[in-house]
Amino acid sequence: MYRLSFFLALIVHLGLSAQNPHGETFKIDCKECHNNDGWSLILSEISWDHAQTGFALEGQHKMTDCMDCHKTLEFSDADPNCVSCHSDVHQMTVGNDCVRCHDENSWLVNDIPQLHEQNGFPLEGSHAVISCSDCHRSSNNLAWERLGSECIDCHREEYLNTQTPNHIASGFGTDCVQCHEPISQDWGGENFHYFFPLIGGHNGVDCIDCHLSTNYADVSSDCSSCHLDDFNSATNPDHRASGFTTDCTLCHSLSPGWAPAGYRQHDDNHFPIYSGRHEGVWNSCTECHTNSSNYNLFSCIDCHEHSNEAEMRNEHDDVGGYRFESNACYNCHPRGTE
Numbered sequence: 043m044y045r046l047s048f049f050l051a052l053i054v055h056l057g058l059s060a061q062n063p064h065g066e067t068f069k070i071d072c073k074e075c076h077n078n079d080g081w082s083l084i085l086s087e088i089s090w091d092h093a094q095t096g097f098a099l100e101g102q103h104k105m106t107d108c109m110d111c112h113k114t115l116e117f118s119d120a121d122p123n124c125v126s127c128h129s130d131v132h133q134m135t136v137g138n139d140c141v142r143c144h145d146e147n148s149w150l151v152n153d154i155p156q157l158h159e160q161n162g163f164p165l166e167g168s169h170a171v172i173s174c175s176d177c178h179r180s181s182n183n184l185a186w187e188r189l190g191s192e193c194i195d196c197h198r199e200e201y202l203n204t205q206t207p208n209h210i211a212s213g214f215g216t217d218c219v220q221c222h223e224p225i226s227q228d229w230g231g232e233n234f235h236y237f238f239p240l241i242g243g244h245n246g247v248d249c250i251d252c253h254l255s256t257n258y259a260d261v262s263s264d265c266s267s268c269h270l271d272d273f274n275s276a277t278n279p280d281h282r283a284s285g286f287t288t289d290c291t292l293c294h295s296l297s298p299g300w301a302p303a304g305y306r307q308h309d310d311n312h313f314p315i316y317s318g319r320h321e322g323v324w325n326s327c328t329e330c331h332t333n334s335s336n337y338n339l340f341s342c343i344d345c346h347e348h349s350n351e352a353e354m355r356n357e358h359d360d361v362g363g364y365r366f367e368s369n370a371c372y373n374c375h376p377r378g379t380e
């Protein structure tokens with residue numbers, strides 16, 4: 043035994059190339075891996091760092107035996123591409139770039155939702171609650187053949203079977219998101235025409251009353267583009283005489299009959315009525331704007347008289363220039379405060 047190890051040590055020392063099974067171009071000092079006791083070697087005793095090869099051993103690879111990767115003692119034969127050692131269980135459906143989804147720690151993939159986002163198909167709405175195989179129908183459930191991420195790619199049958207309304211008879215195209223919400227739970231209700239919800243006064247209105255031609259894009263969402271006649275003929279209040287703007291949304295929601303109207307910017311633009319002392323003390327605009335055919339006019343005293351005209355006069359005993367007249371009230375109390 044002594045003689046054998048002495049002999050091996052000699053070979054290692056001399057570095058006889060005839061005894062080197064690692065190939066002719068191999069340059070690393072034998073002692074970096076072998077000790078004097080023989081050619082077998084113990085992973086934990088190797089001082090040589092594999093990262094020098096440009097292929098660092100990470101994750102599970104740190105625990106892997108040299109010869110599980112190196113099929114021959116000519117180390118340079120090993121190919122660093124994952125697929126050279128790991129078989130592509132996905133059958134070429136996602137490409138050879140395994141590190142796009144995997145690393146050396148495990149084959150589990152946690153960011154499946156993110157993967158779908160990157161593919162331009164976020165799993166939202168009803169698509170978030172169904173199982174992988176509802177969409178990925180290949181027989182091997184690790185093979186992800188391209189499905190296409192357009193609605194029609196998966197919902198053609200539903201489209202062809204529509205009855206209410208029959209899409210083909212109605213001339214509705216196959217670009218579903220033109221009318222249907224991409225992340226919707228179902229095909230009707232609020233998920234339909236989501237970009238301009240048909241609710242309130244627009245609920246039940248026929249397509250043709252708004253879309254005068256079959257070119258659906260040929261319409262504006264600006265209220266006044268359809269409702270200018272209503273604006274011009276409004277008498278209670280008289281919108282034109284009062285100088286109202288044609289930006290209806292300043293005062294109107296979609297509530298049927300155009301009432302109630304609200305005007306949140308009144309506080310900043312004119313006089314605080316949704317904040318301060320007058321918040322909640324009025325029910326209708328006409329309590330101040332008593333003449334509905336002209337909102338340039340207003341009254342303070344119709345209200346404050348009832349809170350007692352005589353008292354009001356008392357209140358202003360020491361106020362020079364006091365008058366019981368609305369414009370005067372407003373001039374001295376432009377914000378409705380003392």
Ligand code: HEC
Binds near residue numbers: 062072074082083109
């Ligand atoms: C980077 C590490 C490393 C270096 C450096 C290295 N070897 Fe090896 N060598 C190994 C590994 C790994 C084995 C395989 C061990 C096993 O099978 O357990 C091995 C095996 C051997 C064997 C046994 C071959 C067989 O058929 O079992 C010989 C002989 C050998 N090396 C000689 C050398 C000589 C000579 C040098 C210096 C020129 C050298 N090695 C440098 C890693 C190294």
Ligand code: HEC
Binds near residue numbers: 088095099121122
């Ligand atoms: C997970 C697989 C894997 C394991 C485990 C592994 N290697 Fe490697 N090794 C490789 C790959 C892949 C290359 C080629 C890197 C390249 O070409 O960029 C390589 C390259 C090398 C090289 C350089 C070869 C050359 O001349 O370019 C040496 C030496 C080497 N390995 C020795 C070892 C030894 C010794 C061990 C055990 C301690 C080991 N390897 C464990 C995969 C592995």
Ligand code: HEC
Binds near residue numbers: 121124148
């Ligand atoms: C040169 C061969 C080789 C290369 C290249 C290689 N591996 Fe490995 N890998 C192995 C061996 C051998 C094992 C240990 C045996 C096994 O579990 O398959 C392993 C283990 C793994 C494991 C642990 C498997 C488990 O079941 O726990 C993962 C994950 C892994 N490798 C991912 C990768 C990734 C990602 C790449 C590309 C960056 C890669 N491997 C490149 C040979 C290689």
Ligand code: HEC
Binds near residue numbers: 128139142143150
């Ligand atoms: C687009 C992402 C993606 C790419 C690219 C990818 N995989 Fe996967 N891989 C997955 C997903 C997702 C799973 C299932 C993991 C899970 O259930 O957590 C998986 C699982 C695996 C598994 C485990 C299979 C099992 O039975 O559990 C292996 C092995 C694997 N992949 C190898 C590879 C190899 C090799 C490559 C490169 C050729 C690769 N993968 C490329 C996404 C990918």
Ligand code: HEC
Binds near residue numbers: 135154157173175
């Ligand atoms: C509602 C349908 C749907 C569901 C459910 C679904 N996917 Fe997908 N998946 C897609 C679409 C669409 C793509 C985009 C690529 C394409 O066109 O096929 C895709 C792509 C992928 C890719 C490839 C990504 C790439 O970058 O190459 C993987 C992997 C994948 N899905 C895995 C899964 C897994 C695992 C589940 C279950 C957790 C799942 N999918 C659930 C529709 C779905």
Ligand code: HEC
Binds near residue numbers: 172191
């Ligand atoms: C990759 C295939 C795929 C794509 C692409 C896709 N879906 Fe789906 N979708 C499904 C599957 C599978 C279901 C589950 C119900 C079923 O089996 O039909 C579903 C369910 C739905 C539902 C629930 C109502 C129903 O039919 O059960 C709606 C609504 C829906 N999708 C709308 C869309 C819209 C809008 C798009 C385009 C933005 C789209 N989908 C794209 C596969 C897909």
Ligand code: HEC
Binds near residue numbers: 201209217219220221
């Ligand atoms: C031009 C508008 C428009 C387009 C484009 C459109 N739809 Fe519709 N879809 C409608 C309307 C309107 C309804 C009825 C909504 C309601 O009842 O609230 C509807 C209802 C549906 C329904 C339920 C009604 C039934 O009879 O089953 C399905 C399913 C449906 N659409 C599928 C699709 C699919 C799939 C696409 C794309 C391939 C698509 N639609 C494209 C307007 C459209």
Ligand code: HEC
Binds near residue numbers: 238244
């Ligand atoms: C109350 C009026 C109104 C009704 C009723 C109405 N729409 Fe619309 N629709 C609009 C407006 C306004 C737009 C433009 C929205 C935008 O540009 O933001 C629009 C846009 C559309 C678009 C998108 C056109 C594009 O590509 O830009 C389609 C498709 C459409 N409507 C179909 C329908 C169908 C089908 C019906 C009947 C089921 C219907 N609409 C009923 C007012 C209406």
Ligand code: HEC
Binds near residue numbers: 269
């Ligand atoms: C593309 C045309 C169109 C646009 C844009 C439009 N509407 Fe309409 N609207 C209609 C039609 C058509 C009706 C039903 C006939 C009618 O009452 O004038 C209607 C009805 C209404 C009603 C119910 C009227 C009643 O008498 O009960 C209200 C309120 C209303 N719209 C408010 C609005 C507001 C606010 C906007 C802007 C956000 C708007 N509309 C934008 C076409 C449109």
Ligand code: HEC
Binds near residue numbers: 266287288294
């Ligand atoms: C400065 C606020 C304001 C603006 C802007 C405004 N309205 Fe009004 N509108 C009102 C008020 C207040 C009423 C009365 C509602 C009530 O009784 O609550 C009203 C009532 C109406 C009525 C019913 C009046 C009647 O005589 O029957 C119609 C129709 C109407 N508005 C249409 C419009 C249209 C169309 C626009 C935009 C082009 C518009 N309004 C812009 C404040 C406004």
Ligand code: HEC
Binds near residue numbers: 308324330
């Ligand atoms: C508590 C009293 C009060 C109430 C309630 C009130 N206003 Fe006024 N409003 C005023 C005062 C004060 C002015 C400022 C008049 C001025 O600057 O000449 C004004 C001015 C306006 C103007 C600008 C008129 C112009 O001269 O250009 C409009 C439009 C208007 N109000 C609409 C409304 C609407 C719509 C409502 C109901 C939603 C409403 N107001 C409720 C007190 C009130």
Ligand code: HEC
Binds near residue numbers: 371
């Ligand atoms: C709808 C009835 C009503 C109308 C119209 C009205 N007010 Fe008032 N005002 C009130 C009420 C109620 C209070 C609170 C009285 C209290 O707290 O004792 C009040 C309080 C005030 C205060 C006292 C604030 C404070 O800080 O103590 C002033 C100043 C005032 N109003 C000015 C005006 C002016 C100016 C106008 C006309 C532009 C006006 N009010 C129109 C009902 C009205």
Ligand code: HEC
Binds near residue numbers: 343360371
């Ligand atoms: C020339 C300016 C002037 C005019 C005009 C005027 N006020 Fe005043 N008002 C004041 C001043 C200053 C005070 C504070 C008096 C004090 O603290 O003694 C006051 C106080 C008040 C108060 C608060 C009383 C309290 O409870 O503390 C109210 C309410 C009020 N005014 C309402 C009105 C109304 C309504 C009008 C129109 C009929 C009006 N004012 C006209 C200057 C005026």
